[in-house]
Amino acid sequence: MDDMNDMRMVERAVDDKDLKITAKGVDVFYGDTHAIKGVDVEILDKTVTAFIGPSGCGKSTFLRCLNRMNDTIDICRVTGQILLDSEDIYHQKVDPVQLRAKVGMVFQKPNPFPKSIYDNVAYGPRIHGLARNKAELDEIVETSLRRAALWEEAKDRLDQPGTGLSGGQQQRLCIARAVATSPEVLLMDEPCSALDPIATAQVEELIDELRARFSVVIVTHSMQQAARVSQKTAFFHLGELVEFGETSQIFTNPKDPRTESYITGRIG
Amino acid sequence: MPLIWIILAVLALGAAGYVLGRKRAVSSAGGDIRILHSLPNYYGMNVFLSAVVPALLVLVVWLLVQPAVIQRQVTQLIPDNEVMNSGELSLIMSDVRRVADGLDSAVEQGALTREEARMIRTEFTNIRDTLASIGVALGDDVNADVLNAAQRYRSLQNTGNTVMAAAVLILAALGLGYAYSRTHKDFxxxxxxxxxxxxxxxxxxxxxxxxxxxxxxxxxxxxxxxxxxYPAREFFFGTEWIPSFEGGSHLGLLPLLWGTLYITFIALLVAVPVGLFSAIYLAEYAGRRMRGMAKPMIEVLAGIPTIVYGLFALITVGPMLRDYFAEPLGFGTSSSSVMTAGIVMGIMLIPFVSSLSDDIINAVPQSLRDGSYGLGATQSETVKQVILPAALPGIVGAILLAASRAIGETMIVVMGAGAAATLSLNPFEAMTTVTVKIVGQLTGDTDFSSPEALVAFALGLTLFAITLGLNILALYIVRKYREQYE
Missing domain, CATH: 1.20.5 (Single alpha-helices involved in coiled-coils or other helix-helix interfaces)
Structure with a gap:
């Protein structure tokens, strides 16, 4: 816990990681509104990448492009290229449903299904047929709950509704649910904004552990949080990607004056 | 003083009170309304309410109680030897009221003076002819006792009305005065x-x-x-429904109840899948424009009178079912059948189920859909595994509501299923329901002291108990599962 609260901006080795997602010239339109303007970004495997920026800057919109969640919004149009493992996810042949199993998502507000804790976690594996029998499914549920650091609290009440958990536990349940489909990338849209400081610290610790297996992309309002959990940081402003680089560099030595204004609290 | 004038006078007092109260409040604050505890209108309203409300309440109670009191007083004037039973007494009393009202309107029209009306005697005047000349028809010649009672009735009513007007107006004035005296800037x-x-x-x-x-x-x-x-046991467990007004009826509930439940079951079998699926389409799949067109069109179904559905059953669905299903399959030759009524009633219920379910499905939070899509679920998987379970209590409520509607339906049954009370499993046979028999037992000449007519009330109460039970069950289910997605 102690090391959670200070600004950990120590240099971390990120050079030898593989490229996971490459976005080139991405534009997003909501009807007539140009929400994202020509964003290029490279997201590494087994790394936490943070998207920061003032409200309405498009960071959540961009995040939702990465698993094509914007497809569910009628008026939203995405152009440009997004490659996952050098495969274009907006190519006709790609099934967005399959893509979302590979690119999991955790939302701003905990949204457990009105089902038991077990069924919440087993939801994805059941849909995608990841378990051959009950024993395997039990194992997936247990592993996922352990990865989400919820197993100890939940193991005796797996059959109780997930909505009965506290806010922080619900969010960890949602993380377990996302982890259960063995995604390659985990997208988190302000996962702590509805949580109290203790639950936030737990989730942040969890994100750091998840980095060992997944590529994590987190959208956050809190610059302290970005500094604490991420290795790479992208700063968005008015739909543009202003600056992208090592977290330590962005926070200590920003190249763009707008980044500097934001992290020192002058805009936002 | 006619009633309308009393009410208008009270309202006028109230309005005056409003203006006075408002003025007094403002002047108690020296014209500065910021010092007042409440806005000036509240002071006016307070005076208005305390003038009007108690006065009108007393008026209503008085109007309810006075006729009963006068009736009791006047009844004592009718000699006991003329009264055989309560039915005759009520006939005499209605004569008394007619004579009294007749005399009043005679005075009003100028056929008699007030004095003449008071002094009129059966010995000297033919009251029946006098009243007939001003348009009040009496069935019989008026005897001295009835006239006496009528005069008493008139005088009691006269005093009653005068006292009532005075009491109500005084009360209104008192209320006004009290509230006015309490009006002060700190009130x-x-x-x-x-x-x-x-x-x-x-x-x-x-x-x-x-x-x-x-x-x-x-x-x-x-x-x-x-x-x-009629013995309750035979009513509840009797399997035969053979009413006969000459006596010796069999009034068993079971054939009617069976018909009701059978038709309701078939109606739900039609309405629930169609209604629910169309609700899912409208709520989850349809675009904004499609939804804007389709939803009102489905709801038009709800606006069709049930008698029109009955016609549809009678001339289209019934013969069609008979010609293409019942006769070829050897199920019977009746065009009135449980199936006919059930299917048409099901069509009638579609908008109930679909409209309510649509609202309920729309109330499921978007975050649950996002969560499911985010895990790689398709739309139908999301509907089946997340949205329907979350919306289930509401949908069950909608279905039970449709069921109680079906149980209470009469017109479609009469025209679609006939009026024969039979206990049969064959869905192509004519059957009937509780509601149809209630109508049947009460139409035409009925003697309200025979079990054949009174059975309608027992049937009605049974029906009420069933639908009440269904509604309570629906409420219970909805309440039990409602908290789940909050």
């Missing part, structure tokens, strides 16, 4: 008015509840009479 008029509003709201809901209680009570009383004449 909490806002809170007082708030309490008055609360009282009005409570009164409205009490009226709604009391009406229900009254309906049930009237049914219970008649049903009790029925069970005095």
């Amino acid at each position: 909490r008029a806002r809170n007082t008015v708030e309490r008055a509003v609360l009282a009005i709201l409570i009164l409205a809901s009490t009226i709604a509840i009391l009406t229900t209680v009254g309906i049930v009570l009237s049914m219970v009383l008649e049903t009790r009479d029925f069970f005095h004449l």
Whole structure:
């Protein structure tokens, strides 16, 4: 816990990681509104990448492009290229449903299904047929709950509704649910904004552990949080990607004056 | 003083009170309304309410009580030897009222003077002819006792009305004076008015509840009479329905109940899948424009009178089912059948199920859909595994509501399923329901002391109990599972 609260901006080795997602010239339109303007970004495997920026800057919109969640919004149009493992996810042949199993998502507000804790976690594996029998499914549920650091609290009440958990536990349940489909990338849209400081610290610790297996992309309002959990940081402003680089560099030595204004609290 | 004038006078007093109260409040604050505890209108409203409300309440109670009191007084004037039973007494009393009203209108029209009307005697005047000349027809010649009672009735009513007008107006003035005297800049008029509003709201809901209680009570009383004449055991467990007004009827509930449940079952079999699926399409798949067109079109179904559905059953669905299903398959030759009524009733219920389910599905939070899509679920997987379970309590409520609607339906059954009370499993046979038989037993010349007529109330009460049970069940289910996605 102690090391959670200070600004950990120590240099971390990120050079030898593989490229996971490459976005080139991405534009997003909501009807007539140009929400994202020509964003290029490279997201590494087994790394936490943070998207920061003032409200309405498009960071959540961009995040939702990465698993094509914007497809569910009628008026939203995405152009440009997004490659996952050098495969274009907006190519006709790609099934967005399959893509979302590979690119999991955790939302701003905990949204457990009105089902038991077990069924919440087993939801994805059941849909995608990841378990051959009950024993395997039990194992997936247990592993996922352990990865989400919820197993100890939940193991005796797996059959109780997930909505009965506290806010922080619900969010960890949602993380377990996302982890259960063995995604390659985990997208988190302000996962702590509805949580109290203790639950936030737990989730942040969890994100750091998840980095060992997944590529994590987190959208956050809190610059302290970005500094604490991420290795790479992208700063968005008015739909543009202003600056992208090592977290330590962005926070200590920003190249763009707008980044500097934001992290020192002058805009936002 | 006619009633309308009393009411207008009270309202006028109230309006004057409003103006006075407002003025007094403002002047007590020296013209600066910021010093007042409440806005000036509240002070006016307070005076208005305390002038009008108690006065009108007394008026209403008086109007309800006075006829009963006068009736009792006048009844004593009718000699006992003329009264054989309560039926005859009520006939005589209605004569008394007609004579009294007749004399009043004679005075009003100028055929008699006030004095003549008071002094009129059966020995000297043919009252029947006198009243007939001004348009009041009496069935019989008026005898001295009735005239005497009528005169007494007139005088009592006259005094009663005068005293009532005085009492109500005095009360209004007192209320006005009291509230006016309390009007001061520190008086909490806002809170007082708030309490008055609360009282009005409570009164409205009490009226709604009391009406229900009254309906049930009237049914219970008649049903009790029925069970005095006919054994309850045979009513509830009898398997034959053969009413005959010459006596010796078999009035068994079971064939009717069976017909009701069978038709309801078939109706739900049609309405639930169609209604639910169309609701899912409208809520989850349809675009904004499609939804804007389709939803009102489905709801048009709800606006069709049931008699029109009955015609549809009678001339289209019934013969079609008979010609293409029942006869070729050897199920019978009747065009009135459970199937006909059930299918048409099902069509009638589609908008109920679809409209309510659509609202309920729309109330499922978007975050649950996002969560499911985010895990790689397709739309139908999301609907089946997340949205429907979350919306289930509401959908069950909608279905039970449709069921109680189906149980109470009459017209479609008469025209679609016939009126024969049979216990049969064959869905192509004519059957009938509880509601149809209630109508059947009460239409035409009926003697309200025979079990054949009174059975209608027992049937009605049974039906009420069933639908009440369904509604309670629906509420229970909805309440039990509602908290799940909050």
